[in-house]
Amino acid sequence: MSTTILPSDMNITYQTFIHTEDLSQQRILFRAAFPENVGTSSESEEHYFWKFQSFPATPFSYEYAAYSDKELVGYYAAIPYSYRIDGQLTACGMVCDVMTHPKKQGKGIFTGIGRYATDDLHKNGVGFTTGYPIRPEVIPGHLKVGWKIVFNLPMYIKLLRSNSVLKSKKIGFAAPLVNVGLFIANNTFRLLNRKNRDYTYVVHTRNEFLELEEYKTFFEKWKLQQQNILIKTKEFLAWRTGAPQTEYKFVVIRKDRDVAGIAITRFVELKEIPSIAVLDLMILNEDKNGLSALYSALVDIADRYNAEAIITMMSKRWAQNYNLKRMGFLKSPFEFSLIIKKLDPSMDDAALFDESKWHLMWIDSDDL
Template sequence: MELNGLTTGIASAKDEAALLALINLVQPHVPWTRAHLYWQFFDLPAGPAKLYVIRDGDAIVSLYAAIPQILEVEGHSLEARMVQDVMTHPDFRGRGFLHHLAGVCLDNINQSDIAGYTFPNDRSEKSFRRGGWSELCEVPHRSKDLRGHIHSGVSLRIEPLDGLFGEWATEVWNVAGLSVGVRRDAQFLNWRYGKPDNKYYKYLIEDDRGLLVLKLYSDGVSGVLHILELVLGIRARDLLPEVLAFCFDFAAGHGAQTVTAWLANGHPYAPQLDAAGLVIKPMRKRFVFVHAPAAYARRVEDAAAWHLTQGDSDVF
């Protein structure tokens, strides 16, 4: 790769203006504000993002972002990086910049003995195959058509959470009995659902037996309800059918025609989602790739072991 006077390095909060300039040039349809930039890159509970960049003077012309999260694997905490927000200025494309930054990022992951995961689309997934990542699965996209839905009148106590998640939420995660997934403790949940300029519907299930986070989306013609988080203590899994019925009632009551969720086959909740009609309908446009230290690879590379939801994606 020929840099021809350009330099590589790590960006920080001091590069706010240069980062926003590149991001909003490349994706003007989803512009970022300063608040979004700090939420996404610098105010995470696991620490600031690793932002691998190539610079042309004061300008950033290529960005490869790796967001820190804490992955829980069979009760063990493992630092991880979620690769996202990968882009190059249009005037500098075709020079191998992202391939170079991807190699630097993966070397850093390997040297630090941490894990990585990412959700590339069908245009970028080949670069992860070539780069030594392992394909976990296609994104396990589930959906249910609500046309003809009849209100079920759920009697379960599912109450809105108006404030922050407390330590009760951490305890729900601790007793959920889930094998692999980003740790859903109170810190993570409060950061994740503090995303600027987004509205989330947060709920407690039977006081402290579970938690639920929903998001409505409408394109002006049709509406969709996304189930972003649904975690139950292992002894509360029998509540799942009623929780799903609540979600369907909520969606229909807000004019949504479709409910979506992510959850892999083999997950403890999967049979109940299937029975409720919330079934996997692969989109074949987005994939899940992972990379893990040898000691954790067997479990991290097992799609059925993962608690993978739409809340893991920054899109929602």
């Protein structure tokens, strides 16, 4: 299936990407478009097969290509996530790995492949697409083909030690003094938010968590308390946390024997700061008192990995709901954006584009 569009790009063809024919070209394009990933597991074919050929749905993914003659100059993909939007189960395409060869930029390829891909996704019954750009230069290309910026997703940081931050500013000599201040501040936050004795936590490995039978019951309770949510089945979480050369820790909060909350974490280096990233956080409305136990668990994990910060990404509404400020988190200057393109015209704009209806974190994206 192929087509040629845009008069200014008569030599550019758009079609379904076939990995059995052109994976080597796709990996070369990936390295050219995302040089920051060169030397990481993300550039490997193993990573590609995990991401685009193992998702627990049919099809595994939707992939599209732009060719100039026989050269792959653009690529666009969407993973078939499932959402419940205002009570209705809806197919979503989580758009990722959108790339144009650096030498071919400015020729309309980004806009052309975006239009071609989303038209095809609509034909395949996908109700809407999501994206999470952090680079502002890519947003105009999305807006040209019908995407909307729904809301921003700030990154929040709880700094435990200052060594890496101050070293990057070439004032590492000040770290011991600043660390004393951070120690006092973080212990003050811990005293102000003493762990409720009704709640306990256990930190599980990925395999241990996936064997927990109680997760399904917890998720069914939690999703009834939300409006717009990603359907996070155990099969989805197994895939999402199954990328090559990654390790995730799952925090399970319990009240008595019942699961009250869950957080998914991963050790990463962001901006050269060794950090614990919180990809997802779910807690039942009636168990908000268990948040102090959850944040205690995050600090313990950070200590275990010698991390200097705890970071997360969420909307301002959920940052307030999860008491981030009270727990010592600060809003950083870095922000992702949730952008959406509605493909099914019957979907209600009020449900889809209202920030207050969404529970959304890093887990909803392909980042980390």
